[in-house]
Every structure is written in C-alpha cells, then in structure tokens.
Amino acid sequence: MLHTFTLYSNQILSYLLDGLPEEETAPLSTPAAETAAKHLRFADRRNAETIILFGAGDGRLAKELAEKKKGNQILLICDLFPQQIRRLTANGFDSIINQNCAVLTDSSIWSQLLLLIQNGYNAADSHLILNPALTGDSKKKHQNLQKIFSGTKKLTLPESHGHGKISAAAILSPDEPDLKDFINNFPEWVNEIVLVWDTSELNHIRENEEFQNKKIIHICQQLNADFSAQRNRMLQHCSGDWVIYLDADERLDNDSWDILRQATALEACDCWYLPRMTFYPDSSNSRIGYGLWPDLQLRLFKNTSRLRFINRIHEKLTGIQGKSGILPDCPIQHLTHILKSREKIENKLKNFDQAAGGKVSHRLGKEFPNILNEFIDPGKDRKVGPLLLPDINLTC
Structure with a gap:
C-alpha cells in the first residue's frame, strides 16, 4: 500500500508546475520532539495502527514521529503542496521514508482522500495530526483534508436495484x-x-x-x-x-x-x-x-x-x-x-x-x-x- 503512495508521489514530484502557491509555515511554539511524544502517547492509548500527519511543514515534526514511533506503526505524511516536499527532499527529508513511513503528495484533496480510502486507511484506526507548524491557507487546506477524511462514511450497496426510471x-x-x-x-x-x-x-x-x-x-x-x-x-x-x-x-x-x-x-x-x-x-x-x-x-x-x-x-x-x-x-x-x-x-x-x-x-x-x-x-x-x-x- 505504501508502495502505491511512493509511486504516485514520485510522479507528481517529477512534474514541475509553475505558479503554485507556497506552503505557509511558522516556528513551532512547542519543540517538535515534545509535540511528537505527546501525539505518540495519544496514538498508543487508542491502539492506533497508523499515524497520519496532515502537512509536512518544516519537516521537523515528521522526522521526530518517524524516529520515535513504534516499529509496527505506520506513518503517513499527506501534503497538498508538492513543491514543499520537493524542497524538503533536497535537504534530506526522504531519509525517513521506509517500509513503515511514506509521503503522499498532490495538490488535490480528492486524490489524497481516495488514495487513503482505497488503500484501506480510515480515521477510526488512525491517529490524525494537523501539523501545528502550518499557517494561513496551508493550514486551512490541510484541515479540510483532515475533516473530509474523518467525516466521509462508507455505505453498503443494497442487493436490489432502485425502482425509479x-x-x-x-x-x-x-x-x-x-x-x-x-x-x-x-x-x-x-x-x-x-x-x-x-x-x-x-x-x-x-x-x-x-x-x-x-x-x-x-x-x-x-x-x-x-x-x-x-x-x-x-x-x-x-x-x-x-x-x-x-x-x-x-x-x-x-x-x-x-x-x-x-x-x-x-x-x-x-x-x-x-x-x-x-x-x-x-x-x-x-x-x-x-x-x-x-x-x-x-x-x-x-x-x-x-x-x-x-x-x-x-x-x-x-x-x-x-x-x-x-x-x-x-x-x-x-x-x-x-x-x-x-x-x-x-x-x-x-x-x-x-x-x-x-x-x-x-x-x-x-x-x-x-x-x-x-x-x-x-x-x-x-x-x-x-x-x-x-x-x-x-x-x-
């Protein structure tokens, strides 16, 4: 499943598109290590198998989570600003990527929603984190992605067809x-x-x-x-x-x-x-x-x-x-x-x-x-x- 995210994101990152907005970030009020430790405790209490970080930000929180999470936990970093991932990767961000950690990037909320759901991820089994380093429009967009991922419900198709024309x-x-x-x-x-x-x-x-x-x-x-x-x-x-x-x-x-x-x-x-x-x-x-x-x-x-x-x-x-x-x-x-x-x-x-x-x-x-x-x-x-x-x- 994570292999799909890597293949998808690599394709997005290989295509340079001009004129895209920049991801807005600000220094964390709490050190990244302390923030990561807090969220990992929350994840343990819920027995969450997956940790999903919405927004890479400056990369520090993602790195702390990747280093300190349990070996069997999965870390997904969902970012709506591919140019930010490209920038972080140039500074060694991709070193945290492994069999239990992946980056999913695309400017489309809907591509990320479907890729997460189609590959078996859901809010009930995951601990969700909105990166506190995000500000402005970046924070709003990632917050919307988190809300729609959390609020989308699966329905069961009826065995019979509709009766209308x-x-x-x-x-x-x-x-x-x-x-x-x-x-x-x-x-x-x-x-x-x-x-x-x-x-x-x-x-x-x-x-x-x-x-x-x-x-x-x-x-x-x-x-x-x-x-x-x-x-x-x-x-x-x-x-x-x-x-x-x-x-x-x-x-x-x-x-x-x-x-x-x-x-x-x-x-x-x-x-x-x-x-x-x-x-x-x-x-x-x-x-x-x-x-x-x-x-x-x-x-x-x-x-x-x-x-x-x-x-x-x-x-x-x-x-x-x-x-x-x-x-x-x-x-x-x-x-x-x-x-x-x-x-x-x-x-x-x-x-x-x-x-x-x-x-x-x-x-x-x-x-x-x-x-x-x-x-x-x-x-x-x-x-x-x-x-x-x-x-x-x-x-x-």
Missing part, C-alpha cells in the same frame, strides 16, 4: 469518433437515452442504422459555443427519476453500470460524483496530479425541476439539494487521447476558448504525469463501496 443522456457532435460504441455502452435497462446533437437537422442521424434504437430521443440544437444551453436542453427531455450523462469519449464498464444502478436505491444520497480516469499515453495508464485525477464528475443525480446548468464553458450543475457522495468503484474511462489525434484535441480546446469569450486560454501539454491504472482503480478485488461526503463546503 433512469434517463441516460449526452450532448454530441455528429463527427465524434466511435459513436456506435458510445451508444452501445448504455445498458439495456436504462429507460431512455436522450441525445442532443450539435446540428441544424437530424435526417442523416435518423437514417443511420447505428442510432436506430426505440429508447433514443434525438434532439437537434446547434452548440453555438454554449455548453450549458445544450445540457439544459438535454435535461428538459429527461423524464427519469434519475439522470446519468456521459460525453462521447467516455465509457463505463459493466460492473460500474450495475453499481450505479444500485446506488440509486440509496436514500441517503441525492447525487453522486464519479472519478474520471483519463487514459494516457495508452489504455494501461492514466493522467494524475494537480487535479487530473480523480477529476470528480457529478454525473448521476435525482431529476428535479430545480436543476440547471450554468456557464457557457466548464458548465456546472446547480439546484442539487440533499447529500452528495462518491462512487469510487465506478470510474469513468476517459478515452480522449485514445480516440482523438492531438490536432483534434487542440481544435476542441479552441472551441472552448471561443465559448469562454477570450477570458480563458486552453493549452494542451506535451506530457503529463501518469501511473498504471491498477494503482488508482480499486479493481474487483478491493472495491471501496459508495462514500457519503460530510457537509463541508468544498468544491470538487
């Missing part, structure tokens, strides 16, 4: 590659498939045998650089109790579809985020780091009249009420780098720039940190189950 939906361009496979990816049990096409007429689509399915509702509306307008048109035609929508370059496997269907029977949650794995540079690896994974997508939600997408680009669904959760075992397979050439992806980004009215500029990097899928996908043998998120004001 489920609408599957998408907004599509007729020139998207492999549309036949995309349509066939929707399971037979969905009640309807609502497709909003970026075109002025539908004759050539209706005549295409690939789209001859009695469950499909075809809608014609040109995009006009307004993705929210397309999504809202899509919602208008969804009659199901729940809606699941995907993009043309996304797929779900059969197990994910089954879990998704079961999740609609959980009354504790009104909407579900799905992690998205963007395959790169091939189908065996996925992009990671700085928000590239888990890239949570709100794709499954109860259908109500309050729902509305806003923003012409990078559209956001509003009107959701009730609790939200994550389905870690239902990763969206994002095939954009598999199905499309670099030229087509860059042309798509130009359309995004147009939709943003010049306020945002999208650029496609020449390389991305990546890792084998097996290290971030829970897999059949170590499924996590649905996660109910605490009521913390965090943006996914």
Whole structure:
C-alpha cells in the first residue's frame, strides 16, 4: 500500500508546475520532539495502527514521529503542496521514508482522500495530526483534508436495484469518433437515452442504422459555443427519476453500470460524483496530479425541476439539494487521447476558448504525469463501496 503512495508521489514530484502557491509555515511554539511524544502517547492509548500527519511543514515534526514511533506503526505524511516536499527532499527529508513511513503528495484533496480510502486507511484506526507548524491557507487546506477524511462514511450497496426510471443522456457532435460504441455502452435497462446533437437537422442521424434504437430521443440544437444551453436542453427531455450523462469519449464498464444502478436505491444520497480516469499515453495508464485525477464528475443525480446548468464553458450543475457522495468503484474511462489525434484535441480546446469569450486560454501539454491504472482503480478485488461526503463546503 505504501508502495502505491511512493509511486504516485514520485510522479507528481517529477512534474514541475509553475505558479503554485507556497506552503505557509511558522516556528513551532512547542519543540517538535515534545509535540511528537505527546501525539505518540495519544496514538498508543487508542491502539492506533497508523499515524497520519496532515502537512509536512518544516519537516521537523515528521522526522521526530518517524524516529520515535513504534516499529509496527505506520506513518503517513499527506501534503497538498508538492513543491514543499520537493524542497524538503533536497535537504534530506526522504531519509525517513521506509517500509513503515511514506509521503503522499498532490495538490488535490480528492486524490489524497481516495488514495487513503482505497488503500484501506480510515480515521477510526488512525491517529490524525494537523501539523501545528502550518499557517494561513496551508493550514486551512490541510484541515479540510483532515475533516473530509474523518467525516466521509462508507455505505453498503443494497442487493436490489432502485425502482425509479433512469434517463441516460449526452450532448454530441455528429463527427465524434466511435459513436456506435458510445451508444452501445448504455445498458439495456436504462429507460431512455436522450441525445442532443450539435446540428441544424437530424435526417442523416435518423437514417443511420447505428442510432436506430426505440429508447433514443434525438434532439437537434446547434452548440453555438454554449455548453450549458445544450445540457439544459438535454435535461428538459429527461423524464427519469434519475439522470446519468456521459460525453462521447467516455465509457463505463459493466460492473460500474450495475453499481450505479444500485446506488440509486440509496436514500441517503441525492447525487453522486464519479472519478474520471483519463487514459494516457495508452489504455494501461492514466493522467494524475494537480487535479487530473480523480477529476470528480457529478454525473448521476435525482431529476428535479430545480436543476440547471450554468456557464457557457466548464458548465456546472446547480439546484442539487440533499447529500452528495462518491462512487469510487465506478470510474469513468476517459478515452480522449485514445480516440482523438492531438490536432483534434487542440481544435476542441479552441472551441472552448471561443465559448469562454477570450477570458480563458486552453493549452494542451506535451506530457503529463501518469501511473498504471491498477494503482488508482480499486479493481474487483478491493472495491471501496459508495462514500457519503460530510457537509463541508468544498468544491470538487
């Protein structure tokens, strides 16, 4: 498990990203040795198998904990500022890393949350420490990570499926590659498939045998650089109790579809985020780091009249009420780098720039940190189950 954290963090640290904020620290009011001894006593009283330090800070507390903890205890250092870990490593910080001590770093709270939970760590069996050397925004971010890790609850999927209707939906361009496979990816049990096409007429689509399915509702509306307008048109035609929508370059496997269907029977949650794995540079690896994974997508939600997408680009669904959760075992397979050439992806980004009215500029990097899928996908043998998120004001 710690090997996964090391592999992941090494990839993040190998990728230099400019413009990231610095981790804010201040001298400890109590010596690091004394603070470490206090927390180790607390951990012993609770019989905690794992000690999780949120924020490396100046590295002193981490080193004291690593040196003085029991040999069978595990120390995890979770830090949201990779440049701080890079700086500490240059001064010998990595000397504390061993089979019972690991650093997990990424700027994404959500990547750290899922990696911890998917590898079997939980707050009940751990002693959690917010590094007292942190100040300002660094303290706030690590505190949020600690709160969400402590407050996230695992739910058990019901044996039966939900009884409500489920609408599957998408907004599509007729020139998207492999549309036949995309349509066939929707399971037979969905009640309807609502497709909003970026075109002025539908004759050539209706005549295409690939789209001859009695469950499909075809809608014609040109995009006009307004993705929210397309999504809202899509919602208008969804009659199901729940809606699941995907993009043309996304797929779900059969197990994910089954879990998704079961999740609609959980009354504790009104909407579900799905992690998205963007395959790169091939189908065996996925992009990671700085928000590239888990890239949570709100794709499954109860259908109500309050729902509305806003923003012409990078559209956001509003009107959701009730609790939200994550389905870690239902990763969206994002095939954009598999199905499309670099030229087509860059042309798509130009359309995004147009939709943003010049306020945002999208650029496609020449390389991305990546890792084998097996290290971030829970897999059949170590499924996590649905996660109910605490009521913390965090943006996914």
